[in-house]
Amino acid sequence: MYGKGRIIPALILFLGVMTSPIWYNSGEVSKLPKPEKPKDYKECVAPTQFMRTSHMVLLNQWRDNILREDGARTGRTANGTEYVRSLQNGCLKCHSDRKKFCDTCHTYASVKPYCWDCHLQPKEAM
């Protein structure tokens, strides 16, 4: 083998970079996020699995529907409970603690929503 002096370190560097997630985690299995569910309410506006994957789409739909298409401000769940189609005045009614609900998963998956740039949470101190 020729050029060992440069090739071997380069290969080690390559392997190191490629496997860096393994070293970074150093085998520690992190805890799964456990969002705190509202105690007083049993039912969300849509099934849990749908909310897990698509809540952001729903929020966007509400916004466009209400603002631009003059859609209804309220909706009904499968069981007929009325709810307000609004993040600030609807969702946060039940999920009143953003940190314990939203942020658990969002931090885990490193998704930074920009909702909170404008919208307010009940408990948030300015």
Place this chain on the structure above:
Amino acid sequence: MRILNPFIAVLALIAVALVAAQVPGGQVLVGIILPYLAFALFLGGVVYRVLQWAKSPVPFRIPTTCGQANSLPWIKQNKIDCPSTKLGVIARMFLEVFLFRSLFRNTKAEMHDGPKLVYGSSKFLWLFAILFHYCFLVIVLRHMRLFMDPVPGFVSALEFGDGFLQIGAPVFYQTDAIFLGAIAFLFLRRVTLSNIRYISLPADYFPLFLIFGIAFTGILMRYFLRVDVVAIKQLTHGLATFSPAITGQIGSIFFIHVFLICALMIYFPFSKLMHMAGIFMSPTRNMINNSRMVRHINPWNDPNIKPHSYAGYEDEFREFMKEGGIPVEKE
């Protein structure tokens, strides 16, 4: 056929993944066993190929000099394109690897009225090649959020920068669009330019289709079909911590995505994609142009090859030399 066959191959891969995601145990196979296997083959394959290259010596110092060499002190040397020091080579390699300097230099020959051949600068290949590669890099780095916990700052920063325009929810990444655009350009270029089409092989289309498939399924997964990111991170992070588990509901699209990535990783070391490592080892680029200053050693230099000896020469022509008044060794 050169285009169709690789296309069918990629479709077949997708079909296999789709089936595998449905059958019992298939998800474990595609989601856990295959990624480990593919990653091991990728790493092992790349290292193996590089070591194979390294087994051969670089017998001669053959840099391509693209500028004025180091010569008389008052002549301005092009220290990067014709480096005479290690530092120059590092600069040259840096520009080559990170900015695709040689492609940037690209010109296009055109026949103009006359007819006259003219040469204009042609930067499109460079532009799309660099967009393609950098988008690929950003996308790969962004995916680190699924493999690392807590997510490192640079990954978040990258994600933020990439979602700068804040279009849609989940936020739309510019790199996704640019990446698809660049792949499309590289593909269309191969198909529409007759001489490029002529030189292209199935091995050129296959990775393009494969990478397109990966990007496409990824975009589909993020923006349209939607999957449970937390469940996915549990699996991917599990992979990185050797404790993988498939618990949540993960859509088939994810398994197609993963399957194609595995295919790419396995294909990588055995294909032209090895240019990733090869670019560092190209002797015309990574050598110092100092062969007149420092002797370069060729390990297989054959000392038995000697020139036709002067003695033999003189023996043959001695009489002529003497007649011509040229000094000889033996009278």
Place this chain on the structure above:
Amino acid sequence: MDSKRRDFLKIAGLSAIAGIAVPSAFSSLLKGEAVASEHGAEAAGAAVGAHGAAAPAGKRLGMVIDVKKFTANPGLAEKCVSICHAIHNVPDFGNKKDEIKWVWVDSFEHVFPDDSSHYKQDDALESMPFLTLCNHCDNPPCVRACPTQATFKTKDGVIAMDYHRCIGCRFCMAACPYGARSFNWRDPRGKDENGRPFIKEINPKFPTRMRGVVEKCNFCVERLTIGQIPACVEVASASKALVFGDLNDPASEISQLLKTTFTIQRKPSAGTHPSLFYII
């Protein structure tokens, strides 16, 4: 972080917009909006001085501002402003340059610069408090200027904004002839040098804005949908200084009032067809 994004967009605005504006203009063409606005322009040419000449179709919310009644009730105008700004979380940055205003009080020459010569003789005008706000024009130039359709006209004729979409290019501000739009140069949720928050008391039911977006009066659409009238109108209801209603409904109070009373509008020559009318 996000404010940096807006800053960037502010700088890169022109170039980015050039790309977006064309398709958005194109799509509005497709939807027939351009036809509507052309029609509006024609109507504007034909109907200068004739208020609300547009053909009645659907709802068109409007407001009559009786300046005399404000003169008669000193402090009323200021009340209107403060209630509006309080419920909409409008920040007070403490200086004129950065000022954010949805509703404000101004002098006659500022509100009616074209017409000042006609009324110059009437000294009383000088001291009258002219309450003014977004005109919610029937032919809104700001909507046409917006490259991202963040500003749009609702079915009821309200010129509304979707702050999510605003990229802070401020084309709408340039387009608005009434200065009814303000730009957040600073973070509305921030504090001044003395640690005083720009929004004194946050209304938790209404979102704030962020740095780098434009904002303006929304005719209290959030109140209208739950059956309330705009906050300012509610404040002035006792004195009937503000009359709010559907201009397209001949039976509405506002329509009746407009039929019987002489009103003027701001810059009618601009052809924007404001929905605000002043009784002087």
Place this chain on the structure above:
Amino acid sequence: MAIIKADKLGVSVAKGPSLMTGAVPKKDWWDVPAIFKPGNYAYPAKKEIIEYHTQKTFPNHPGLFGQPRDWDPETDDWKLPDGWENIILNGLKERLDKFRSLKIFMDCCVRCGACADKCHFFLGTGDPKNMPVLRAELLRSVYRNDFTLGGKILGKMAGGRPMTFGVLKEWFMYYYQCTECRRCSVFCPYGIDTAEITMIGRELLHLVGVNINWIMEPAANSNRTGNHMGLQPHTFKDNIMYLCDDIEEITGIRVDPTFNRKGAEVLFITPSADVFAEPGIYTAMGYLLLFHHIGLDYTWSTYASEGGNFGLFTNNEMMKKLNGKMYAEAKRLGVKWILGGECGHMWRVLHQYMDTMNGPADFLQVPTSPITGTRFDNAASTKMVHISEFTADLIKHGKLKLDPKRNDHRIATYHDSCNPARAMGLLEEPRYVLKNVCNNFHEMPENTIRESTFCCGSGTGLNTDEIMELRMRAGLPRANAVKYVREKHAVNMLSCVCAIDRATLTSLMNYWNPDVEVCGVSELVGNALVMEGEKERETGLRFEPLAGMEG
């Protein structure tokens, strides 16, 4: 003679090989056979020449040049040795183990096509297999088939091809339609150098006895007589003495060069074409005048009388063997350092191979100009200096008395010869010299000079007249660039620092730009040198009248 109907005219000719007319065929490239016709290939080496090489040049390296025989490329019987496919494959394996460059160049190409329109052969012929990527693919396909996992499993799907006679024919055609000029390598994102591939391709062809005479015979001559022209010592000397006579006639000065003189300070080696062939001889007159002017203590050698190295066009063994004479002679004569004349591929060998192959030259000293005292540290190890570096240094120090007006009848441009430009980095020195000896100098268009220079189209032993048409096609890009400056600046002199260029550009200009002449830079130096005690000059070194000096 039968009367031909008018519409038969123009289509009456048998279907020629499409590639040679510049067509892109619709068939896949591997389905288009190479067809040899008179004029599209150079003649194979004569049996005697190969016998000479196997018996005399390399008696201890059997098999290097295959079986000596007479054969005809146009037939389908090339009289290849039995099992020639294995000879090639074994040869390829050996070379893969010897050259990392080959392995990397085989593996890394992504067929991006950046090189496609960089090759003068492609631009001139339009033949797609002259795109560097396909030229390499001819070898690469065989490599993939037999040396890569993908090729072994997938075969044709992975772009592999078994080594067949058809492939061999393609190799012979296209590795002798590449002048190893390295222009493609400049633009390749991985620095893939087709020259390297062509060199390996030619080495492999040699193993089965496929070669061309125009390389093998000069190589034989170089080995035996010291120079490729086969000039024997006395002829070599006589020729130079004729040039001295001419110099005396023109300048009134008698220069007196020495030959094989021991104890000289400098050994001067230049391509032998400079001693024998037009217009190289004028360049040689330039050297003679220059050395006389500065009183250099130098000697010519009849034993190492060739700068050019036809081994570069053959194989590594031959290159080393022919090159070895330079150091051997320098050692025998006891000179301090070696000065090299104007030559292209000679300098590629001297710069990139000589020291590695035949060094270290520790019996020599770091070259120091005896006139200016400049130490040429850039040649500290090879101890060999380029005449342009040497002359530029003299001019810079004001050691030459020059009258550039004597070149006023020349409007010059400069052709960067491929090898000094792209394998050495010699770009500014000749330009500096030119600008000092010549009042009218104009550059050709930017993308055709310096590292982007276009080859003359006849390098690497392809300067033989049986392929004259091919050479004219290959030189078209260079001729076009000259045409441009000829029309724009009335350029009438194409200067260069390469012996092959001087020979072949002359023909190229003759065909495409008839009123442009070709010269070495040193000829213009010789013209401009004001010699001590000279008579009034009325003509240049070509006996051509000087502008404004007629009387």
Place this chain on the structure above:
Amino acid sequence: MLLQELLIENKGEILDAWVDQVLTTYPSDGARIFKKEKDQFANPVGFAVKSSLWEVYGLLFEKNEVEKIVSALEQLVRIRAVQIFAPSEAVSMAYTLKKVVKSVCRKEKVVDLDGWLAFEEKADILAYTLFDLYAASRERLYQTRIAEIKSGNNITTDGGCPSKLMEGNSARKAELKTINV
């Protein structure tokens, strides 16, 4: 309709057919790509043919500047003279043009004897010019060859370049001169 009008009105059609047919003289494989190729570069030769023929057509039938056709054709013929063509094939463009114009005449039912005679005269000028240029190019090529030999560049042995001595194209047939080894 007069032929002259036809030549101008149907210029595009005629030229396309002409270029097409001239390129068809390239053996079948190549012609297809040439015709399709829009990119000026991808085939320099194909483009050279096209641009030259368009220019010539304009000079002959539109501007009546017959004297300029030499310069319009020079480079094209020079290229064709070093490609592998039989002489008749290399200069066949004038006849191809006649053929094309004839078929267009037939299609458009144009009968115009005077016009045809005038056209034919021009086409003949084209043919002569092509022939002259071709002959001149070949002559120049051979002069170049001779000059090269005279200059000494070809001499590789003391007996002159042996490859020169080879008759025909085969080394086997060559009369070989043994060099003294």
